[in-house]
Amino acid sequence: MNLFTGKAIKWIVIFIITALCVVMIRVKLEDLSRKQTEGWTQTSQPFPGYEEIDAKIKTTFINENQSPFLRYKALFEYFTLGFIKYRSPHGALIYYPGAASSHGRKVDALEGFARFFPLAAVWMSSGHGNIVDINNEKIDLIQILHQGIVAGTDLQNTEYWGQMKNRDQRIVEAADIALGLWISRNHLWTTFSPQERQQIVTWLEQVMDQKLHDNNWYLFPIIIQKSLESLGVSNNKYDKLIEDLYQDYKQRYYIGEGWFNDPPKGVDYYNAWAIHYSLFWLDQIDPQFDPIFIRKTHAEFLKFYRYFFSKNGFPSMGRSICYRMAAPAPIVTGTMLAPKEISPGFALGALDLTWRFFVEKNSLQKGTVTQGYFTPDLSIIDSYSGPGSCLWSLRSLIVAFYVDKFIPLWNSSPEKLPIEVADFSEVNKSIGWRIKGDKLTQNIELELLKNQGNKFTKIKQYGIFNQIKEFIAKRPFRPQNYEALYRRPSYSTASPVSNPQKDNI
Numbered sequence: 061m062n063l064f065t066g067k068a069i070k071w072i073v074i075f076i077i078t079a080l081c082v083v084m085i086r087v088k089l090e091d092l093s094r095k096q097t098e099g100w101t102q103t104s105q106p107f108p109g110y111e112e113i114d115a116k117i118k119t120t121f122i123n124e125n126q127s128p129f130l131r132y133k134a135l136f137e138y139f140t141l142g143f144i145k146y147r148s149p150h151g152a153l154i155y156y157p158g159a160a161s162s163h164g165r166k167v168d169a170l171e172g173f174a175r176f177f178p179l180a181a182v183w184m185s186s187g188h189g190n191i192v193d194i195n196n197e198k199i200d201l202i203q204i205l206h207q208g209i210v211a212g213t214d215l216q217n218t219e220y221w222g223q224m225k226n227r228d229q230r231i232v233e234a235a236d237i238a239l240g241l242w243i244s245r246n247h248l249w250t251t252f253s254p255q256e257r258q259q260i261v262t263w264l265e266q267v268m269d270q271k272l273h274d275n276n277w278y279l280f281p282i283i284i285q286k287s288l289e290s291l292g293v294s295n296n297k298y299d300k301l302i303e304d305l306y307q308d309y310k311q312r313y314y315i316g317e318g319w320f321n322d323p324p325k326g327v328d329y330y331n332a333w334a335i336h337y338s339l340f341w342l343d344q345i346d347p348q349f350d351p352i353f354i355r356k357t358h359a360e361f362l363k364f365y366r367y368f369f370s371k372n373g374f375p376s377m378g379r380s381i382c383y384r385m386a387a388p389a390p391i392v393t394g395t396m397l398a399p400k401e402i403s404p405g406f407a408l409g410a411l412d413l414t415w416r417f418f419v420e421k422n423s424l425q426k427g428t429v430t431q432g433y434f435t436p437d438l439s440i441i442d443s444y445s446g447p448g449s450c451l452w453s454l455r456s457l458i459v460a461f462y463v464d465k466f467i468p469l470w471n472s473s474p475e476k477l478p479i480e481v482a483d484f485s486e487v488n489k490s491i492g493w494r495i496k497g498d499k500l501t502q503n504i505e506l507e508l509l510k511n512q513g514n515k516f517t518k519i520k521q522y523g524i525f526n527q528i529k530e531f532i533a534k535r536p537f538r539p540q541n542y543e544a545l546y547r548r549p550s551y552s553t554a555s556p557v558s559n560p561q562k563d564n565i
Contacts, residue, residue, distance in 0.1 A: 096534035099165025104155040104447070106426040107145040113138065114425055121419045128408060129470035135415070135457060136183055141194050142427025143176045144204070151204055152212035152219035156428050158447030159438055162536050163229045170221050172448030173208055174233035174240075179454045180205060181244035182461045190247060205244075206251050209237070213263040221263065226271035229444070234267050235280035235338075238287035242345055243462070249291055261293050268298050275322045276330055278309040279338040286345045310353070316490035318361025325546060327491045328378025333386035333455055336361055340393040340459065359398035361390060364488045366401065367495045368504065369410045370479040372553040373417045375495075375506035378545055381433055381440050381557060385423070385453035388414045392459045395467050404467050405475035411460055412474060429453045433558035438522035440545070440558050443536040479504060505552040517543040519557055 117138040121131050146154045154172025161168050180201050184190050190202040212221040224230045241249055241260070252260065265288075267281050285302045288295070313320045315327070322330045339354045368374045374387055388410040394402030418424075421434040429450035430436045463469050478484050479497040487494045487509075494507040520539035529537035545557070 097160055097162055097164050097536070100160055100534040102165055104146060104157040106157050107142075110426045113141065113427065114422075117424055118419055118422070122416055127470070128412065132457065132460065132470070136179065136461075137192065137194050138424065138427065139176060139179060139451075139454065140192055140199065140201075143172075143180075144194075144199060145427055146172065147204070147208075148219055150211035150217060150219045151208035152217070152221065154448060156447035157426055158428075158431050158436070159441070160536065161446030161449065162443045163446065166222065167229050167233075168446030168448055170212070170230065170233050170448075171446060172451065173212065174236040175448055175451035175454065177205065177240035178236055178243055178458045179461075181240040181248065182458050184247045185243050185245075186461050186465050202248055202251060205240075205248055209241075209260060210252070210256050213259045224266040224270050227273050227277075228270060231267050231270060231272065231277065231280050234264050235283045238264055238284040239341055242287040242290055245291055257293075261288060264288065265295065265298075268301060273323075275313070275324070276320075276334045276338070278305050278313075279335070279342075282306055283338060283341060283345070286342060286349065290345050306350070314357070317364065317488050318357045318359070319488065319491045325379055325542070327493075328546070329376075329383070329387055330378070330380070331361065332365065332388075332390050333380075333383050333452060336390040336393070337386070337455055337459070340390070340397060343397065344462075355397045358390065358394060359401050362394045362398050362401045364486060364493075364495065365390065366394075366406070366410075367478050367484060367486050367497060368506075369413060369477055370497070370502050370504050370553060371413050371417065372502055372504070373414065373556065375504055375551040375553055376433060376557050377506065377548070377551040379442055380445065380449075380452070381545075382429070382431055382445055382450040383452040383455075384433060385415055385418055385429070385457075386455035389456040389459050392456060392463055392469070395463055395469070403475060404469050404472035406477070407460075407463075408469055408472050409474040409477055411456055413477070414456070433556055437558045438526070438538050439519050440541060441522075441538055443538050501554070503552060503554045505550055505554075507550045508548070511547055511549045514547050514549050516548055519544045 117134060120126065120134045123131065142156070143154055146156050148155065148169065152173060153166065153169035154176065155165070155169050156172050183192075184201055190200055192199045192201060211217045211219045214220055221233075222230060224234070249257075264284050267284055272278060272281070282302050282305060285295075285298050313322070315321055318336075319327060319331055320335050321327060322335065336358060339358065342349050343351060343354045369388060369391070373384075376384065388407075391402055391410040392407045395404050395407045418434070423430050423432075423434055425435070428447070431438065431441050431445065431447065431450055433440060460469060479499060479502055481499070483499050484497045485494060492509040494509060496505045496507065497503070498505075519541055522539055526537050526539065551557075
């Protein structure tokens with residue numbers, strides 16, 4: 061028995077050593093020599109008492125006796141509290157707890173600031189004031205945002221957001237900073253001194269000299285330039301650049317029936333939470349920018365997209381799934397750009413069912429949005445996604461508070477969605493998608509017609525080998541799940557890409 065045990069131990073040790081050698085070789089082959097991620101070994105801890113706060117927002121939001129506004133006000137306060145709890149000393153960086161991205165800890169923290177900022181901006185611009193009372197603590201949004209933006213754009217400050225490079229993640233975040241400044245123009249922009257304004261403009265305009273990824277990134281410099289113009293900052297030397305960029309974007313990437321290609325992966329939900337979201341804001345910032353195209357494509361997009369939502373969420377696929385609560389954003393903006401397609405009651409119904417679905421399944425934790433589909437799950441998180449990335453989920457809230465200024469969204473009566481009325485089967489020929497709904501089961505299935513005949517590829521799980529590689533290389537090594545996220549013949553609300561009980565962070 062002792063001999064057998066000794067042999068067993070010997071073989072276990074050999075197996076472990078062999079496995080480690082294999083992993084190390086694989087890491088080397090995957091470019092171990094690349095620079096490790098900045099701040100990889102540093103982590104943020106959840107703020108004390110977060111468990112009670114998480115439980116409270118869940119109970120409050122799913123309470124059907126509360127009015128829509130009060131439930132969404134509670135969401136705003138939840139995210140504001142998280143923003144405050146994880147602020148850096150000068151307020152320019154928000155260090156949310158979670159798994160770091162490939163961009164580094166400081167850029168991750170910039171994301172934390174930039175992706176919350178438009179929500180705070182729209183709260184103030186909607187007439188709710190700059191003073192927020194949370195847990196008997198009064199928070200002055202103008203003061204904390206002013207401090208953070210000045211620090212982040214100050215070359216001499218330790219929290220400076222940094223010099224931009226080609227295809228830099230800061231380009232994405234700069235667009236949200238510019239948008240937030242435009243939304244809050246009557247509240248925040250006026251508080252900056254002339255010197256501070258120039259400092260902010262100088263940081264933002266770095267974007268104009270950088271190379272972009274060939275996809276929805278084309279829209280970020282345009283948003284920045286149009287926001288600055290509306291704030292009274294005119295720099296005509298960028299006019300031709302912006303016009304050429306926009307025309308090139310439409311010509312190269314518009315497919316038809318409201319949908320855009322978004323390389324390198326193709327057609328996915330970036331149409332909803334990035335492209336049509338950006339076009340909506342361009343239309344609001346400058347109504348003369350391209351109203352016919354923007355409103356026409358918005359309406360055409362919604363003719364098909366309106367079928368995607370149910371009480372069971374939507375059929376998830378593609379990259380950046382952690383932005384999931386932003387999926388109904390173009391439904392909400394449709395009330396303004398395509399009122400013949402989307403009524404306020406329909407928009408509220410889609411928004412409410414989506415947020416309720418994810419809140420019930422614990423997608424809000426530790427004062428922020430989890431890195432996963434429900435609870436944290438690095439199996440479906442891209443390497444470029446850090447702790448603050450998932451706050452793009454707030455985009456549907458941002459447009460909801462904005463729209464309510466013009467259309468009584470919160471006071472409208474939620475209308476039934478297509479899945480609640482009857483079975484359906486709709487096809488968009490331009491992108492080759494069929495959306496099918498079953499009223500009895502409330503299941504929605506998305507068929508990718510070009511993928512028919514493909515096998516149903518399972519998600520590769522983030523596990524011990526990923527963790528070992530990350531430990532050695534000090535940068536993200538998350539599973540590459542392109543086949544599972546883009547090449548399946550169909551995606552369904554009945555079988556979401558991530559297990560709601562899974563928690564592997």
